Amino acid sequence: MAQRYSKQEKAKWLDSSSKPKRRSPLRILESENSALIAENKFTLLGRVTNPQIQRPRALVEYMVQYWNLENRVIGRELGPERFFFRFETEADLQLVLKKAPYHFKKWMFILQRWEPIVSEAFPAFIPFWIKVNDIPMHHCTELTLNTIGQALGPVIDKDLSDGRIRVNINGLEPLEMKIPIRLPTGEVTTVFLEYEKLEKHCFSCFSLSHEEKACPLKPLVSNKESRIPGINQEKTLQNLEDGKRRQDARRSNWPARREEVPKSVEGPRGKEHFNSRRSDHREKSDYPSAYSHRHREPRRDFSPQDCSRRDYSRPASYNFRRDSVRSGFDLHPHDRSHPRRIACDEEIQSSSHNLVSGRRSQHLPSSRDLL
Known part of the structure; x- marks a missing residue:
């Protein structure tokens, strides 16, 4: 009679005891946390939109200096994407929010006031000033702007003279570049949205998290279709070109500054000028120096x-x-x-x-x- 092998011996299935056990959620009991909530009432929670380029720790260090609030704000990273800033006063917090949106490494980042909630979608809003183009002049009213703004997100402010609205835009979702509207007379027209202070984004799906070449929704076609860039894409390309031009100008001015050092002072390695300044400092200094006794007569002290x-x-x-x-x-x-x-x-x-x-x-x- 042929020998029979068990399922374990045949290795056709894994024993349930060898499977990794999934731990059930650990229950945290309710405790008094009102002091912690009060401590974070002047806190902004942030998130980077492109974690592959932006590093929260570097962003925190840079923005504290950029705001000139080194002694009035505390910043810290909260993982690979999130970070926070804790201010001392409400005035400093509102001043930072008023100047938003911000970008780091040419990519936008989210900065939203902290709330005692737990959600993967928090923070998410970026306050953009948006200029609405191509609204019929006889329909460019406060009601029209407010209706368009509410379709995009919570409206913060309006500027009727320039046809602008300030809206909290969800930075985790692709941006909307145009909206079809139906006028009271029944005609349908399209308005185009121009985002102020918008930096790099995908020109295909308009996401803030990647470039066009890395877009997962980009249509796979052999022949690249010619596409006319929109207003926001043209502004982004212009900003990148201006930044590159300024960087090249700084690099070209650097050798010119070094050539301003007089030839009579500059040595073979260009450091004589600094050495002479150091020597003058030593001669004028009241502190004893090892170089100040080189040319003195040898001491006759006996040892x-x-x-x-x-x-x-x-x-x-x-x-x-x-x-x-x-x-x-x-x-x-x-x-x-x-x-x-x-x-x-x-x-x-x-x-x-x-x-x-x-x-x-x-x-x-x-x-x-x-x-």
């Missing part, structure tokens, strides 16, 4: 350690006091009864006593005096 460093081969005219002490060790290093060795020992004891008592030796006999 017992010099007996082990001085070479007798040097002439007696050079620091004769040290030669006289050292000569006893060179000629008779082991003879304690030699007159030169005895005189050297006496001089060492006398000089050491003078150094301890605060007096300096004025003169020591030369080698000819010891003979």
